[in-house]
Amino acid sequence: MKYPKLPSRSENFAEWYNQLVLRAELADYAPVRGCMVVRPYGWALWENIQQALDQRFKATGHQNAAFPLLIPLSFFEKEKEHVEGFAPELAIVTHGGGKKLEEPLAVRPTSETIIGYMWSKWIRSYRDLPQLLNQWANVVRWELRTKLFLRTLEFYWQEGHTAHATREEAEEETMRMLGIYEEFARTEAAIPVVSGQKSESEKFAGAVATYTIEAMMGDRRALQAGTSHFLGQNFAKAFNIQYLDRNNQLQYVWTTSWGLSTRFIGAIIMVHGDDQGLRLPPRLAPIQAVIVPIWKTDEEEARVMEVARNLKERLSQEVLYRGKPLRVHLDDRDHVTPGFKFNDWELRGVPVRIEIGPKDLEARAVTLARRDRPGREGKESVPLDRLAEHLPRLLDDIHESLYAQAKAFLESHLHDVETYEDLKAVVREGWARAWWCGRAECEAQIKADTTATNRCIPLEQPGGEGRCVVCGEKATVKAIFARAY
């Protein structure tokens, strides 16, 4: 059985992506337009993302909770910008238990309103602050153009919501969580990002300021991979969330929210994937090493399989990688060839393949193939008795190598531009960083001319000032413009 090839990325990136998601069994289309089924391999990846983030949230004092899926429609009207942003995307429950409801209910698209309502009941005094909450939840937004993981009607995410006594604390929290997203992307997913602030026209509906981490996909488009919002007192005033301060004065709280979703899986696929399939970052990969036994005769099979089974047991039980048991899988299918299996696990992006054949047995060794380096270049023979200590180092090395490749790719396609002509040329093939006056008209001009949008005003700025790349007016910040998902 010949292993069917994926379309190449250069030929048709969109089709490469769609086929890869389906064939790697990360997700499938649901019967309702725009909805997806996350299959076990995709969900295991999400569970690893959840664990890595949840640990960071708890270490910074946050607690998980669960707020309801169904929100009275009237809640959305309490914050003017919020309703404008979300009303067009709502799914509405009008009937329950066979009867028409008195007030229609929205399926939550995000939970600022319902959490704001509950805080107005729970928060009384400064002693009740800060509130540091998070929930892992599903949300529904009625999108028109959908794509598995990147934009689906229902998606999965975490949404953090915090309330503070002072503006400074809330601003600090907003930046702390942005920092956690950046660090998570780098150290767990091997994805370099640009951290920055969204422009007025790109910010979250209801926020005072939105911060983002932007990642560069393999087709050089940008993807917003996580956001953190400083909400000021907008929701506090809309939902009357007040507290008595130490001087017994009534004050409005200051709130934040921040989220990262299953969209991030799309980023992992498109940042690291190659023409053979996924290349999963070792720290998040559901399977970190796969053992592929190789034999021709029945006698060889018996010998090889015995060693393979023992090896799987031993590695799973004895090897810790970053404090957790190594995730090893033994591919014991007997109706496909080793060559088919090699292709299959490459497609699924397993970081390390461990080949065991009769020759390896003789040498008391295994052949390792690392997914981040193609062909022979990524192969080495390692003695069986050194494997347990070798694998964690190898996984770290693959992580670093994936990160370095992605970082080099990002840097080589992010260009400072001086003129509008340069900008137009650059955004066809990459990201343009340019002086920008801060006016929405200039952003809109760029979008109209090139379809590129203002991705963010990076936190890291050159300083000084220049002339806006569009209008030539004085500009004190540089922004990044790129086509985006």
Place this chain on the structure above:
Amino acid sequence: MKYPKLPSRSENFAEWYNQLVLRAELADYAPVRGCMVVRPYGWALWENIQQALDQRFKATGHQNAAFPLLIPLSFFEKEKEHVEGFAPELAIVTHGGGKKLEEPLAVRPTSETIIGYMWSKWIRSYRDLPQLLNQWANVVRWELRTKLFLRTLEFYWQEGHTAHATREEAEEETMRMLGIYEEFARTEAAIPVVSGQKSESEKFAGAVATYTIEAMMGDRRALQAGTSHFLGQNFAKAFNIQYLDRNNQLQYVWTTSWGLSTRFIGAIIMVHGDDQGLRLPPRLAPIQAVIVPIWKTDEEEARVMEVARNLKERLSQEVLYRGKPLRVHLDDRDHVTPGFKFNDWELRGVPVRIEIGPKDLEARAVTLARRDRPGREGKESVPLDRLAEHLPRLLDDIHESLYAQAKAFLESHLHDVETYEDLKAVVREGWARAWWCGRAECEAQIKADTTATNRCIPLEQPGGEGRCVVCGEKATVKAIFARAY
């Protein structure tokens, strides 16, 4: 500040429950009728339940996945009994993105239909079997009478769904998962249950057979705490889920489903709680030990707090209980008295209180108070340097003691009855076990006369035969009748 008392359980069990859930901050009422907010303390309890179950599911070969929230209404009509059971409880989305939908969508009440549909696409050959899936999800059922945790419009659960090549395998799976629920209830939640089969009239809509674990609450009512269904080929035929067997013949698969929900939190509250509040089983408790520092003067405060802080650090970092770091909390509030804190942590059901005051410091010891034994009887002084080894044993001891108390309570209120008069008397105060002919008419008679329902036909049977407690006809099984939640 005096600590307000709960209503006593004997006085008003329902009100004791409602107030306890709110005051312990396990959950709160949401603005939509019948929905709840699970607050951090309640969600932490649920996360511990999730971990304990998830580990067992994975150890028995199951994988997690995520199927969509929104299901085409027409799917429910494919299985005749299923639609009769669930249609009256559906919440319906009729509008999305500002437009009326062509086909209304149900918010999932359970996922047999959508998973059946996907299996019909995924399953081709015997090599694709078994399918062993689980999801942690929210579901919505439009209930009329609601109660926090026990019956809410939206609730959280896991739903396992499996497909098998043979009837025997599916039946075995059904019983395996029932066994896991029983073992989980016993060894993690310290809850003794009766495992049994539901009668025809009480089984899941669409199942061939439903099995249940039934627990006795503090008011001696029964609560169905988890169910496992053998679905036969009902859903396989409704959704055309077929596979090619080893002889290349097309066969329908055999399926199962099984679920345990946030309802289980209600069971924990009502099995173990007493008039002072919760008594959480140590292995699931969000906080296993709380340190309450005691001082009068500022000088004492400084000394006590230093030891308390060090102790908290040391215990969290050094003590493992059943392989996981001990969950210790230091109550450093300075605006309430130690007495207030004692009451507060008793209400919240923390298994062990660690008191540290000036006298304890002098003795280089702490005073431990265990939640399962009232007043002085549960107190002991333990040297500081023996605390780390003592706590895990103490937690195990509390677990055993809670289990023994619940087991004794169950046994003392479960009576074998011979006559219908006896049955009517017993179900006023407990559970009645009686010979039953198997006919729905006799169940219905009991329900009409006493409001007690047939909870289950216990797996453990006396053998032999008797006369049905209602009609006097020949009976080969005993069933348990009780009022239930």
